[in-house]
Each structure stands twice: as C-alpha cells, then as structure tokens.
Amino acid sequence: MLADIKTDLAKIAAQNSARYDYNEDGFAVSPGPLLTAEEVAAVREHAERVLAGVYETGIAPRNNSGGPDIDKHPAYIEAQFPQDADNVIAEVLHNPKIAQWAAKISGAKRLKVWSAMVLKKYPSADGKATIVGWHQDGHYLDKILKGRALNVWIALDDVHEDMGPITYVPRSHRWGRKYSTGFFDQDHDRQRSEMAIPEGETWEEVNAPLPAGWAAAHPSETLHASGGNIGSKSRLSLLLNIGIDDFEMLPDTYFASRAEDERATPVIFDQTA
Numbered sequence: 001m002l003a004d005i006k007t008d009l010a011k012i013a014a015q016n017s018a019r020y021d022y023n024e025d026g027f028a029v030s031p032g033p034l035l036t037a038e039e040v041a042a043v044r045e046h047a048e049r050v051l052a053g054v055y056e057t058g059i060a061p062r063n064n065s066g067g068p069d070i071d072k073h074p075a076y077i078e079a080q081f082p083q084d085a086d087n088v089i090a091e092v093l094h095n096p097k098i099a100q101w102a103a104k105i106s107g108a109k110r111l112k113v114w115s116a117m118v119l120k121k122y123p124s125a126d127g128k129a130t131i132v133g134w135h136q137d138g139h140y141l142d143k144i145l146k147g148r149a150l151n152v153w154i155a156l157d158d159v160h161e162d163m164g165p166i167t168y169v170p171r172s173h174r175w176g177r178k179y180s181t182g183f184f185d186q187d188h189d190r191q192r193s194e195m196a197i198p199e200g201e202t203w204e205e206v207n208a209p210l211p212a213g214w215a216a217a218h219p220s221e222t223l224h225a226s227g228g229n230i231g232s233k234s235r236l237s238l239l240l241n242i243g244i245d246d247f248e249m250l251p252d253t254y255f256a257s258r259a260e261d262e263r264a265t266p267v268i269f270d271q272t273a
Contacts, residue, residue, distance in 0.1 A: 026174070126228065133188065157234070167227065
C-alpha cells in the first residue's frame, strides 16, 4: 500500500515535470530525484538537528525559529544559513545534480548560492498555521540583489497534496506585475481578490507534490504559495536561494556581507571561464 502511494506521488511529479517549463510557465519540477535516498536521509537528519538547536560546527545559523525545546516549536519553523551550523548541509549545496538541473532549466552560465534555509511544517487538524501566502520572491529580493535569481526547493520528505506542497500560478512571471502580497499573509482568498490579472491571462493554480529528493524551482517573478499541512506527519525541506550569471548583491545588507564566504555562499556552477 505504501509502495503504491509512493509510486502515485512520483507519477504526479513526473507528469508535472513533463508538462511545465521554467521559462514558459514560471516553474519546473525535476524529472526525478536530485538526491539519492541515502543523501536525503543524511540531509534530513542534519536538518532536524539544526532545527532542534544542535549545531555541529558550534556556529548558529543566522536565525532559527525552532530550538531545543521541540515540544514548544510553532507549527512552521525555519533556519536560515544552516550551512554555517552543519557540515552535511554545507556539503549538499555543492551537489552537482542540483546545480546542473538549475542551470539547465534557467539557461544560466553561472550559479551562486546567496542564502539557504531548512523549513519544517508540522501537521494540524486545520493546517491554518502553516499556510504560506501568495507572493513573488521579487517582493523581498528587490532589497537584497540586482539581477536574475531562482529558488530551488528540495523535498526531504514525501510531500503529498494534504501536506501543503508549493502551489504555482503558471505564466504569472510573464505578467509584468509586482504584487505587494506577502509570505505571512495567510488569507489566500482575500489576497487573490486584491491582485489584478492582465487582460488575456487566467489564474490557474498548480500544486507541486514531490517525493523526497525531488525538487521544484521558480524565478523571482512567479506567484506561488502553499496550503497548510493537514497530513499525518510533518514535512521537511531544503531551500536554496540562487543568483544567476552576473547578478549583484546590494551593498549594506547581511547577504552582501557573506558574498565572499565560500562556505556560506558558494558558486555551484560556472561555465563562464
């Protein structure tokens, strides 16, 4: 039974991978796992450690909304720059399958990680506390960088429809609009009512459920959100924030201060030489 469920999840992810194009639709799903089962297990274990406040390097991540008192964790937790705290997570940033896939879909000649996060959604009966609002990453990135960027979201658990997978609005990256709606605004219906859609375009929502080890990616202009986790277990993920080609970090930001730190912000793909 569990094998059948796993097979169905992989089938849905493969169909989305074949159907949706990064440049045309504003998001892509990997055609298979980018991490092996062994790599997923290792990264998952170390992500849990970081979120529980266990830092093998002795260095804390930039922030962590989890902590050692797991019983008091909020429903949604995240740690930014977990690569500072953990060697396994630092190493996975260099995984060649991730870099090669991100370069292929985006057409990039050079990719540089400028931030990373581990994220966890705990389940609840109504899932309200783990809803992520409709937003474009550009709403935040305009204060951080200049140029092209993409996010790669890697599932460290099987993420089924009831666990709050990422939801995309196809072609929204082509609308030429900058919406002010945000990540932490959980009223999807109200957000949607406040967003004007260009003439000739339609609002369509596509969920991207993923087996563990698979990934979804999108440029900073794409509208996306996620529902709450009403499944039977928590879901864990790794998010890589990546700059493309000759993007620039804006000065006087925390991220710019880490730009020359190879451990924190490595170049993971480079064909410019």
